[in-house]
Amino acid sequence: MTEYVVKIAFWLRAFDSVNIEAASDAEAVKAKVAATAAMESTAFPEHIDTDERREGVIAYIDRTGPDGHEPVIEDVEFDDDRIHDPADT
Secondary structure (H helix, E strand, O other): OOOEEEEEEEEEEEEOOOOOOOOOHHHHHOOHHHHHHHHHOOOOOOEEEEEEEEEEEEEEEEEEEOOEEEEEEEEEEOOOOOOOOHHHO
């Protein structure tokens, strides 16, 4: 029997928060600058939801052998898109 390495890629939902100052509730709703900065951060978010893995793809399948790994295939869809609404496309 041949052994294979199957690398799976998927999205996890993450949650973070930032504190801002605003003159009113209406101004606070416009917190896009702070939200953008949080999204661009490489720091770990406050919470990662591991219960709902989304939009999986097999990144690659490699055959293992005495000389190492040999690529078999890449980018294999196996999971439906549970992030985006089909009406958005």
